[in-house]
Amino acid sequence: MDQLTDVLTAISHPSRRAIIAQLANGPARFLDVAKPFDTALNAVTKHLKLLERAGLIEREKRGREVLISFRGEPLREVAGWVHHYERFWNVRLDEFEQYFRDKKKKRGKEKRQ
Amino acid sequence: MSKSTKTIEFKFERTIPAPPGEVYDGWLNPKIPGNPWNMADKLLLNPKVDGFFYWRVKDTPHYGRFTEIERPGRIQHTWMSPNTLGEESMVTVTFQKQGEDTLMTLVHSNLPDTDGGRGHEKGWNYFLEIFPRQFVNGAKGIGIERPT
Numbered sequence: 001m002d003q004l005t006d007v008l009t010a011i012s013h014p015s016r017r018a019i020i021a022q023l024a025n026g027p028a029r030f031l032d033v034a035k036p037f038d039t040a041l042n043a044v045t046k047h048l049k050l051l052e053r054a055g056l057i058e059r060e061k062r063g064r065e066v067l068i069s070f071r072g073e074p075l076r077e078v079a080g081w082v083h084h085y086e087r088f089w090n091v092r093l094d095e096f097e098q099y100f101r102d103k104k105k106k107r108g109k110e111k112r113q
Numbered sequence: 114m115s116k117s118t119k120t121i122e123f124k125f126e127r128t129i130p131a132p133p134g135e136v137y138d139g140w141l142n143p144k145i146p147g148n149p150w151n152m153a154d155k156l157l158l159n160p161k162v163d164g165f166f167y168w169r170v171k172d173t174p175h176y177g178r179f180t181e182i183e184r185p186g187r188i189q190h191t192w193m194s195p196n197t198l199g200e201e202s203m204v205t206v207t208f209q210k211q212g213e214d215t216l217m218t219l220v221h222s223n224l225p226d227t228d229g230g231r232g233h234e235k236g237w238n239y240f241l242e243i244f245p246r247q248f249v250n251g252a253k254g255i256g257i258e259r260p261t
Binding site: 083084085086089090092093094095096097098099100101103104 | 121123125127128129130131135136139140145146147148149152196217219221224
């Protein structure tokens with residue numbers, strides 16, 4: 001499978017998204033990752049394997065401990081998957097709207113002075 | 114001639130805090146940030162029915178022909194660029210009065226639905242809705258399910 005498919009598979013499951021959310025706050029040990037969940041450690045291990053395959057987490061040995069951390073880069077590929085024009089117009093229209101909001105604010109200030 | 118690819122369209126809406134005439138004029142004024150003409154490195158713009166535009170940004174050319182120009186309510190033009198794969202797509206922009214504001218609607222239709230095209234299902238919905246919420250709420254108290 002290509003990385004995009006791996007990433008989409010990884011983020012499609014609510015439990016794996018919860019793990020990502022947890023690790024986004026900082027690296028954690030395996031037991032800390034598993035702690036909020038009421039299930040077998042084996043299930044958590046399987047989730048972590050899928051996240052690792054997608055490149056969304058990495059394990060690092062520090063002394064006697066193994067720390068698991070979140071890597072956000074593969075998510076960029078998902079963002080790039082969105083249609084060119086969907087991104088293009090959203091960016092343009094946000095900027096256009098902001099221009100008029102700033103203009104209105106400026107007018108309001110001038111009226112008050 | 115039959116088209117080689119399936120086409121899709123995108124619709125965008127924004128509420129702009131200004132009357133329709135001002136927003137309409139702003140959309141056609143290359144000096145106003147946010148409209149496509151503003152970002153051009155090279156621009157030729159003739160906004161009247163059957164008038165053409167050409168704009169180039171970062172070596173990417175865009176061409177089109179205005180098909181409807183109705184101040185202050187509606188602008189429609191064709192749109193071609195390398196991203197439309199040679200197909201003539203259509204951009205329709207409408208401006209509707211909404212109290213003191215303007216409801217601006219932009220529809221870009223007849224776009225080729227390529228492999229790298231439309232985001233949908235898991236990926237797009239995830240980015241738009243679920244992912245930010247996950248980070249706001251954190252992981253506490255979320256029950257885990259068996260992997261799929």
